[in-house]
Amino acid sequence: MSPPPRSDGDGKQISNLLLLAIPRQEWEQLHPSLELVRLKLHQVLHEAGEAIKSVYFLNDGLGSVLTVLPDGKSVEVGLIGKEGFIGLPVVFGFKTSPLRLVIQSDATGYRMDVHSLQKMLADCPVLEKRLQQFAMTLGMQSTQLAACNRLHDVEERLARWLLMSHDRIGGDTMPLTQEFLGQMLGTRRSSVSMAANILQKAGMITYTRGNVTIVDKRKLTDAACDCYSIIQNLQSNWQAETK
Amino acid sequence: MSPPPRSDGDGKQISNLLLLAIPRQEWEQLHPSLELVRLKLHQVLHEAGEAIKSVYFLNDGLGSVLTVLPDGKSVEVGLIGKEGFIGLPVVFGFKTSPLRLVIQSDATGYRMDVHSLQKMLADCPVLEKRLQQFAMTLGMQSTQLAACNRLHDVEERLARWLLMSHDRIGGDTMPLTQEFLGQMLGTRRSSVSMAANILQKAGMITYTRGNVTIVDKRKLTDAACDCYSIIQNLQSNWQAETK
DNA sequence: TTATATATGTTCGATTCCGTACAGTATTGC
């Protein structure tokens, strides 16, 4: 494989791992259609049930994939950071997504409109393959989250969630409200409040209005369920299998 | 697209929708590697974490995709019948699966060994595309099940589960124990016992040792959560989008 | 038939979580 591109035309450093992994030739194809954008906290990139207009390669920051029920309740079923791609249904020929995609921390990424991607894919086999594999990996992550959300209690899940986000963001402080966490964990805010309190009193995290800081990652890992490490291993093992 | 093959060389009627959907040329390629097999109730086709040796196209019957936690508890994250394919990770170049695949009712299908499929895929673009799309559809099903299993209570989920299986099997009586249902729904057996009792007393189902019969589908549908119809719509809408 | 394994009904207290409400505190907008 050719050496990966290091920066786009404007000198911006590229961090998205999928874009870094494709050969130069494919990058040249893609490049003109990519637009660097800033994505704000809580911005909704795709609304559940609606047509997908743009797709995104994140450079930094984090997005959450949510299943939303008719009554408005939601559960997180996936996390997408710089290792991934936002807009997977398009890769497989679908026009809409049943899932909501929300930005979890201020992010930057490359936006591309759907039609450009569709045209491009035929000429970019490596990218296409990588996108498909990412879809599969994300799917596996979501099945583990499904089990976790069914079988583990709020405190364990909260610890697991904080660790997963922490790993993908880099930086110990994250902009999070209890209400938001409730939507991720599929529980009500006051349950989050109590769980967060316990973690704080145990010296694992501190938080103020809208911000959570991890202060003792080791302790927090002990408080989390095994799903945290299981998901970590999933990703790394599967990356190894396809080399 | 060429007319689909109607039967294999031995005159056996093919019911698997993926096999029916591929052009004759691809079928000719595939055909010699397929072996018709019977799959028994509760047979485990893939064990979580192990290498995948064979893949399957079901003709009839039903398989469940399960996430299994270290403590042995499990949750169903997908259902695969004659519309689908068992062994998706292989399609994307992965060798193992983190999921368990269990047969839920006596089934028949075509088995193929992994290496044959891998060789074949390059020459069968239509099949490959269909498999990829099925993977995406199944992924979406699993996200809905994730939300359902988190947010709805046992009685609704049990009704939903019975309806989904019923639709995919054809036949009102299904071989099911409460213990098995508990593993599907991610709950303990005695919760299933109580929920099943309620549905029975309400005249929706009857059951004896190891068998459940649906007697009033309409009522049962009312007792199930919206997830039942949501998943139905998912599948049909998405099929429409890619035509 | 008898013994054994399997499947189901039911109970117990304990725990978690629910829905909801209200009070207190911090931030934002004017």
Next chain:
DNA sequence: GCAATACTGTACGGAATCGAACATATATAA
């Protein structure tokens, strides 16, 4: 500054579920 908004702590009764145990009934095998 003040008012309005947003975020958090906490409480309440009630519901659902848990883990575990025991009794009973049905099927299977010896």
